[in-house]
Amino acid sequence: MKVSLIGSGNVADQLGCALQNAGHEILEVYSRNLEKAQTFSQRFINCKVITDVDFSNSEAEIVLIAVSDNAIESVVERLKLSDKTIIAHTSGSNSLDILNRFSKAGVFYPLQTFSKERKIDLSNAPFCIEASNSEAFNLLSELATSLSNNVHPINSDQRKVIHLAAVFACNFSNHLISISEKLLNDHRMDLYLLKPLMEETIQKAIAVGAEASQTGPAKRGDEKITHQHLDFLKNEPEIQKIYQQLSEAITKKYHA
Numbered sequence: 001m002k003v004s005l006i007g008s009g010n011v012a013d014q015l016g017c018a019l020q021n022a023g024h025e026i027l028e029v030y031s032r033n034l035e036k037a038q039t040f041s042q043r044f045i046n047c048k049v050i051t052d053v054d055f056s057n058s059e060a061e062i063v064l065i066a067v068s069d070n071a072i073e074s075v076v077e078r079l080k081l082s083d084k085t086i087i088a089h090t091s092g093s094n095s096l097d098i099l100n101r102f103s104k105a106g107v108f109y110p111l112q113t114f115s116k117e118r119k120i121d122l123s124n125a126p127f128c129i130e131a132s133n134s135e136a137f138n139l140l141s142e143l144a145t146s147l148s149n150n151v152h153p154i155n156s157d158q159r160k161v162i163h164l165a166a167v168f169a170c171n172f173s174n175h176l177i178s179i180s181e182k183l184l185n186d187h188r189m190d191l192y193l194l195k196p197l198m199e200e201t202i203q204k205a206i207a208v209g210a211e212a213s214q215t216g217p218a219k220r221g222d223e224k225i226t227h228q229h230l231d232f233l234k235n236e237p238e239i240q241k242i243y244q245q246l247s248e249a250i251t252k253k254y255h256a
């Protein structure tokens, strides 16, 4: 398929490369910073940089909007499209309605975490697809299926819940890991020490469920250790607050 991209960040980069590797053509890229757009376009064969979001003469079958969530609306306001082009965004938290100026609109949400520095295999990544009509739905599903064997029809209300759940499972978990990293580094140790523990935590939660997997001082009701930890963190009030709130939540859940 012929695809054009709006944005040059984490998602545009990973999806663009994966689509090109799957045999699709990345025809055009738009990014608000021209220099970035030019560098980014060089990742793709025969890809043109466009300087405004005017795709009215584009041959793209699909234009993917992969800009920051709070920028989608302003991009859409300026967007010009030919009647035959399908427009889709990649956001977990924006509804399909944000594209209702266009008759062939959809959502192409890859449920994975993307950073430019790390290439990931998308073959098993869930793709959540929603569209304003069956033509757009079928083409977006076909595009997703060319990347992944895990493609689902998901409406905007469902996607909001999925995105919220993903913030807990991915973004908040990662923040907690970054606290572990800091504590270890502050004492001249490395996060690598926790690698088997982190891997088993995720694998166990997937295998037996997170509720059944909980361990630790708060789960055991071991207040002496909890107080020791809080005391250790007395010079790190932000981390101490997080420790306290999570411990209280675990205690409530298992000892109420």
Ligand SMILES: NC(=O)c1ccc[n+]([C@@H]2O[C@H](COP(=O)([O-])OP(=O)(O)OC[C@H]3O[C@@H](n4cnc5c(N)ncnc54)[C@H](OP(=O)(O)O)[C@@H]3O)[C@@H](O)[C@H]2O)c1
Residues within 6 Å of the ligand: 007, 008, 009, 010, 011, 012, 031, 032, 033, 036, 065, 066, 067, 068, 069, 071, 074, 075, 090, 091, 092, 093, 109, 110, 111, 112, 113, 114, 115
């Ligand atoms: N990262 C993930 O793990 C992930 C996963 C699934 C879905 N998504 C969704 O994919 C979309 C893009 O996320 P991302 O992680 O790729 O973000 P990102 O790496 O931060 O890139 C954002 C892109 O949007 C551009 N942008 C920001 N504000 C803009 C504006 N006002 N006008 C025009 N362009 C603007 C940025 O341009 P500059 O480079 O010039 O700042 C950049 O090209 C979001 O809707 C996000 O929710 C992200």
